[in-house]
Amino acid sequence: MPANELERLKTLSDLDLDYSGLNDNLKSLSVLAAKIAGTDISMVNLIDSLTQWTIANHGLEIDQMDREDSVCQYTIVERDEFEVKDLSADIRFKDKFYVTDNPGLRYYYGVPLKANNGSHLGALCVLDTQTRQLTPEKVEMLKIIADEIVNRLNALRMLENLRTQVSEVNENQRRVAHDIRGPLGGIIGLARIISEQGEENTMDEVLEFINLIQKSGHSILELADEILSIDSRPKSQIAALGSDEFNQLALKEKLIKLYAPQAVNKKITFEIFTHADTQAIPFSKNKLLQIIGNIISNAMKFTPAGGKVTVNLGLEVVPQAHNTLKIQVTDTGVGISAEKIQQILEGKGETTNGTSGEQGYGFGLALVKHLIDGLKGTLQITSELGNGTTFIVSLPQTASRNKSM
Template structure:
């Protein structure tokens, strides 16, 4: 608590001693997105800073980024500096606007006349800076040039300084995109590992079940035919599932809807039929109630994945004797909306999981009631596909009593 009090005091002092933009907290958040603070020197920025000194005929040039409490220098020419208290800097004023900020003589400006860098080495007199501005309007810092004698830049020199500042921002944007690409690649690897497990498990089940039926079955032939048909249907659904995952561009965030005109009851009943054998084996009842007259436009494959994940999730956390109930209805005429409630009487979700239950999070990887493995990927995919349909999903749960997922999807009519 004492450390927190000192931290608040520290930021309060900064606010008193240094001017801050109205959007300072958002500006800081934006700066953090670039992951640039306290990184090693890089030739590309050193060269641009040197170029700024050359075109303005200045002995010193700096690329500065401003955190809450300090000015950190990424690149420097003509001066060795790494970090300065923000309240001591000149660039704190540059980031308040989007144009060049110039002080012809620091010694004659009461804000800086008593500063050590003015009265002692390096005896600075001149400052000109241009904000390092993101495309969405946040000034992360400044490219500045300094001199030991008073002067004034020409308009051409100021334009040159602006051009170099824009080039620095272009390089920062590129680095940010490269970092994002690395992050996406890591997520993709995690996703593929999880999917690999999810695919292997049902495939192994299909293979072992088929082997059993071929070698050991001595029961009724009609029952055998029914079970083999179910295995075939499950296999086809799994093939469609993997095809969807492979062909879409989820890792680039470019997944698109492929719209179909479907009968909702038939579509959902098809999914329920796949899970009935698993539910029967576990002693769980799956009930459904439909009020879905006519047809509805949506992406049938993605919708089946939504329903499949919700049923699978409910089944995983149900015990023998529990119930899963699907209530499905449509409302409206010209602009229809589909409502789906998937409720279960299972073990429920811990309250601390609920706020981010639709996020990829290792803590959500709970085992099912029969030791079923969870990868934590199902619900994030469900939300992604629902939002792709411009829909919403909510969850209500009481640990030990059950869970209800509430989904609404507006009809997505073809253009």
């Protein structure tokens, strides 16, 4: 495990990536790596606290595997590279499924994906079913590709931020144009009536027109004050989701795609429930996949085969106030001691083995606490040893996401 593991996980979470949506942007680099190395297979892997996520690949269709089963877990500990000439002759890997079964891998070469602060987010690796010898020139080119992968990940995050800002500006412009059209139209119409009637207007009629104009003017001023103070009305009607938004239905679909394979692998029932009255209301997706994903992975890790992990999603909608996203993850696992719960709530990470002997990477829950604190949210944990654990996350939504559409 890297000495800076918690810092490494924080750096990965800052990218706030959707691991299932990156292949199109990185596929060409994965193919290029395989061509340069002369291998049948190449992969771009990101490694969080418990899982290796394959975000682009060539020659081997795989989306994820347990971190403890991966070869790249060793690459992120190395400074520059990690090579295994024959996986079947290495005690660490000789019994792994990708060595003993199809495709029967033998050769591995990996280069860390280095963030700007020096943290290793994952690895670019090339693999083959027969041994290879990479020249120094090929090694150097693979390192250049690894740097370009990190550059692209950073660029994708920047583009996502810009897209979010543009979306918010466009929405504000649309709403202002819509809301201001009525009062202005009223003022113009009343002014036209006064002008057309000219001297035929009595003083009482003129005063009434002026009174109506004044009301329309106040409407515009109120709108301006509302915009300047950030609109905080609840969303009661829903428009299409923005690029920075989920609703409960979209989040449920994403979590099933990402974590159902882990449940199947461990023979655990995995269910997600939404609330019908609020399931279509948008909320911020900022850091959500990192927060919920780490909790779900941890729950599955400590739930034995035949057990169950349940996720309940909900949104508390409060008129004229902030909405609050509620996430509850409940498992039927081995439970957590009061001492361990206190460590988690203090943001401390410790290693503990799971129910099937999985290596523990307790830094994942420390990261969860860090991310929740950064979003001004709260984390509650209740557990009984031998009878499962429940995590409850509450995340306040910004006023701009509570407005009516």
